[in-house]
Every structure is written in C-alpha cells, then in structure tokens.
Amino acid sequence: MLMTTLGAVFLPYLPPERLRSIVEKAEECGLEELWLWEDCFRESGIATAAAALAWSDTLRVGVGLLPVPLRNVAATAMEIATLERLFPGRVRIAVGHGAQDWMHQVNARVESPLTLLREYLDALRALLRGETVSTEGRYVTLRNVTLDWPPERAPEILAGAIGPRSMRLVGGSADGAVVVAGTSPAALTEAISLLNEGAHAASRPEPVPVVLYVHAATGPTADERMEGERERWGYESTVDRVVTGDAKAIAAAVRTWAAAGAQTVILQPTPDEPDLEGFIEMVARDIRPLVD
Template identity: 60%
Template structure:
C-alpha cells in the first residue's frame, strides 16, 4: 500500500505551519513531512506543534542531522513524541548537509561511521534498553530512558550514495530517498539497501520513502525547471501539472518500490495550502494503493 505526503518546507515562516497542518488533517492527507534544514526551523519543535494542532495526520521529520544532535537528546525527544502521539510520528536521521555541519563546527571525518553508531544507539534506547557504548563518535555510559516509547518505533535513515544506502538497509528500519531519484534510481537504491539488509541479517519490513518534486497551477513547469536548473539538477526530474499528472508520477515511484511518496513543492510555491488540498482530495484518490509485485516482494522480505 502506497501512502502520499506533502512537505512543509522550513523556508516558509513557522507561523504558516498551523494552517497547513490543519488543512492536511481536515482534507484527509495521509502524511505531512517537515525538514530540519539549517538554519531554518527545528524538526522536533515543528513536529510537536503540528501533532498538537491535528487529530489524525501522520507527521514525519526527514531528517534530523545527527552531527548536530546528541543521540541521548534525540532519543528523549523522540520518545516524548511517540508517547504523546502514538502511531502518528515518523522520524528519520541522516548525515545532514556537510557544508552546514561545517558551519556549526559539527562536521565529522567519517559521516558513515557516525550514522552507524548513532542508529545502533538510538534504536536501542528507543527499545527501552540500557546502553553503554564507547564508539568513535557516540559515547554513552549506562544510559536508559525513563519514559521509553510504549511500542518499538521505526527509525528511518536518509540515504544517498552506495555506502549509506547499504548502511540504511543494515541498521535502519526504513530509508528516505531524495528527489533526485527517478523510478530507475529508486530501483537501484533498493538493490543497495537490500544488500545491506542481507549483510545485517534483516528480515523485518524496510519502509521506502521517496521525495518527488511537484508543482501545479499557473507557471508550474517554469517554476519546477527554474528550481532544478538553479540547483544544477536534471531538469527532467519531478512533475508539473494537474492531479492526474502528479498521480501518474506517484504511481511510477510506487511501482519502483516506494511505500510512501512525499510531494516537495518548489521554494516559490504560491499556494502551499492549495497544494496540500490538491494532494489529499484529488491526487490521493487517483493513486493506486497496491504496489507492483516487485514492491510487494520487497516489503514482504523486508
């Protein structure tokens, strides 16, 4: 089953979040996603507010940059959200943008080593375990949460590049793939993730979340191409058009193995509330909720 989400970009003022979250909740959107981009808005603080303002929509944070965050603090914040809003929270962690990490003095020599240590410690803490570890980057001395989650949550990892994709398969419960991945890129990413899962002996379900650039309304194609060109990315990425065009692009990613497709508006999206309504009321009903046989097989084996 493939679910649909929309990103509230942190470049928007925080005071816009409430109206967007309420519209997502009221219109029936499955998931609202947030980013913790430096130096915009806190992912955890924004998620807590959005969850408090809503009743049913799942709120995802993709992703929390691990160099900026002590793993014990992330575990405490995550456990609080999981207990306050059971089954409505999805959290992903990742390397963060290395330039931003350098600006904060948090950049490390081996991001993959840090992420591995972080994922192992974070997942153990959220399982309610008492953790002592002395890694290259992550050090804990007899740490356990007083209020661990009442269930064992999934922790996702942002993943780009072969090493991180394999690590995500081995050490995380799901992977978040960025918007540079067309359907063939998603298939290749899943192969690398499955290599990591085999290496780690993982047989549980591994969730695949894929971002998709999306624009609609007047000037949609121009806005999308201008954004991609400005970032030096392939201008054929993403989708611009009406609900049917967006749904077709979502189905292609679902057929490639995506469990969740999250629409990413352009930075100059003139009507984020309208995009959320469109996604919920027009795109979501058009999305086929059964994935292809390759997607089902992947979900069943992991």
Template identity: 55%
Template structure:
C-alpha cells in the same frame, strides 16, 4: 499547513531540519499538537547536531504523546553546514551507524553502555521509553549510506534528486544491506520529489530543479494536472517507493490549495 493536511485527510506531512531554518523537533511537535490523525515525519535530523541520548529523549517524548504518529528520520546532514557549527566528523558513516544502533536500543527501553568512536554512553536508559518504539528512517544518497540504511534502519528517505530509475537502483542497494544483516522485516522507502500544478507547472518545476542544481532534462518531479500526478506517482511506486512526498515549488502561490489538490484529487486515484 498541518491543519489543512489533517482536515483534507492526508496520511502524512513531512518536515525537515535544514540549517539554519527551523528545528525539526519543535516544528513536528507543533504540527502533531495541532492535528488529530496526521502522521508527521522529519526527513531528516542531522546526527552530528544531536547527542543520541537527547535525540532519543525527544523522539520518545513525541511518540508517548502522539503514539504512532511520529516518523523520525536521521542522517549525515550537509557536511558544509556541519562544519559551520563545528560538528563535522572525519567519518560520517561511523557516526551514523553508532548513532542509529544506540538510538534503537534506547527507544526499546534498554540500558546501554558503549564506548564507540563518536557515541559514548555509560549505563544510559530512558526513564520514559515509548510503549512501542517508532521506526527509525535513515536519509541516504550514496551506496555506502544506502547499504547502511538497509542494515540498521527501519526505512530509507531519498531526496528530490532521485529519478524513478535512481529510486530503483537505490532500492537494490538497500536490499544488499538488508541481506548482509539478515533482515527480513519491512523496510519503508520514502521519496521526496518536487511537484507543481496549475498555470505554468512544467516551467515552475524546471526552475525548481535548476535552483537545486539538478539536471533540468532529467525525469525529476511531477508537474501538471491530476493525471500527471497519478502517472508520476505510478513511476515512483513501480521503482520501489512506498511513500511519495510531494514538495511544492518555492514559488507555489497557494500552499493550502496544493495540499487540498493532493488530498482530494490525487490521493483517491492513487489509492
């Protein structure tokens, strides 16, 4: 899939690290090594799973090997899954804040000693920091995490339960966090949305939303021909999305064909 996206000229391919499927870091490394230009994002790495020093080492390694092509995202993780592996914490917000702040410091190549509620480091400094630290994105759903993303991160990842109207609301909450932190630097909003084209596209999208427990009547996702994709993209962009990740439905019969459709037919008209 990564090679197909690279060959077709797509800018980005986004992966994830849901339990208990595949490692996000390993999959991203394979995708980056198999391509020439493609940027690869992970939306997202659950921070309860990962010691911040190890996560920073992995991100630094990929950034040094593939400069400017890795887009790391972090977040709370699904709390039930975190409980299954004994990693659930009583204050996910505190953990995420401590993790992101420590990670950004380490990726700048600075030494860090900190004794937080969850993150404890004693004179930790990466021997091989990246020449240019990658931006760290935070996955967020609720208002507290959205504000935290605005305060601490370089971008926010919104999942597939966001209608264009909810994206607009989320962007407003993110901005509240940025204002509170006095931030004026760029902040990228990446939105995942289910998408289907070809025969029975609308019905397939409806089934996909139902499978995820989403309201089938909500304005979620994109289905249809190239015109429908362009129109759907416009709704999300007008609401504040900087990047729209088209996630094929689980029953997509031709993943490489889907990638070529997005790259060759949708992308030129969106640009």
C-alpha cells in the same frame, strides 16, 4: 499490492508561523502524512513536529531528517520518546549525515559520517526499545543510559542516504530509508538494490521500506517554477526527476515511482508555491484517489 502512502512537505523556507494553517488544512482534507525538515539554519524538526501533532488529531507527521552531528543521541531519543508517548503512532523520524557544509559551519563535521551514523542508529534504536545502553564508539559514547519514559512501542527510525555506501549502511542499520527528490524511477530501483544488499548482509528484513520525496508543481506557472528547481538543485534535465501538471498527471507519476519500489511518496512543492493550502488539498482530495 500494498497501498501507497501519499503526503506532502512543509518546506522550512517558509516561516514557522505559516505551519499552523497548513496543518489545519492537511487535517481537514485527510492528508495522510505531512513531512518537515530540519535544515540548517531554518527550523527545528522536533519543535515543529510537536506543534503539528498538537494542532491535529489524525495527521501523521514525519521529520526528514535530523542531522546527527548536531544532536546528542540521548537527547534525540528523549525527544522522540516524548513525541511517541504523547501522540502514539503519529510521528515518523528520519536521521542522517546532514549537509557537510552546514556541519562545518557549526564545527560538527566528522571525519567518518558513515561511522557516526551507524553508531548513532544502533544507540538510538536501542534506547527507544527501553534498553540500558553502554557504548564506547568512535563518536557515540553512552554509559548506562536508560530512558525513564521509553515509548510503549519503539517507533521506526528511518535514515537518509545518497551514495552507495550510505545506502548499504541504512539498509543494514535503519528501519527504512528516506530518498531525496530528483531520484528517477530507474535510480530508485538501483538505490533499493543497494539498501537490500545492506539488509541482507546484516540479516535484516528485505525489502527495505522507502520514503521518497518527489518534486511536484501544478497550476499555470508550474513548469516555470520547476525550471527554477532544476537550476537550484543542479539537475541537467527534469526528465524523470520531477512532475508537473494536473492531478491525473501527478498521480500517474506517483504510480510510476511506487512501481519502482517507494512505499511512501511525499510530494515536495516548490519553495515559491503560490497556494500551499491549495496544494495540500489537491494532494489529499484529488491525487490520493487516483494513486491506488
């Protein structure tokens, strides 16, 4: 059995200047992966990733996810290629539809998010392979575009998905999927089935690799804070959607989600986590040894 990768999220509800101490703690403790979000209108995923990579030597940094309606695909390819050349093998990038309300706010909402994501993934992955790309799609148009500095080895490009059609698209067009927190083990199994359907239809490898966010909290106020998350995200119940408790309880939950098909589990603290450095240290030093 493959070892489960374990990481944590730096939520963009915190100001950017908080990032350095979190990165330094993650590096010190040996955290495997630190993931960042590009939520509107908070923090840039690429800028924070570049800083986090520069402040560390071994930490892998994920960005999940970049909203494609906001970003020209050539610019995104240039940014990813630059990060990969500067910090080989240490960056993981996911793209996705973006929250449609936010896209509407900036006049970037499209009629067919599925078409845009498919065109975007095809073009982005080709550019990062060093190909010269010409395409006249519904949303993505490129004319003889080639990166001057493509990465020596094209990085994986993941994509976020929620609904069945998006799941099948991601399975057929991306190198893996990012699945949102609040997904139960049973729902994850169903999602992976849809991802694999898409991969099979596109004659691509199965099973599709999955990065899963998991709501997690520890300490004396953990349950209270997680109730706030339930209300914030609109869950009817927290059963099988979140985990609270000590290192043993959280590790047991991680193993359950891993058994359901997640290769990477990224623990997502509550926005009001009172000691994020302590949370990072607990993930790396206390939970990690109990997962595999």
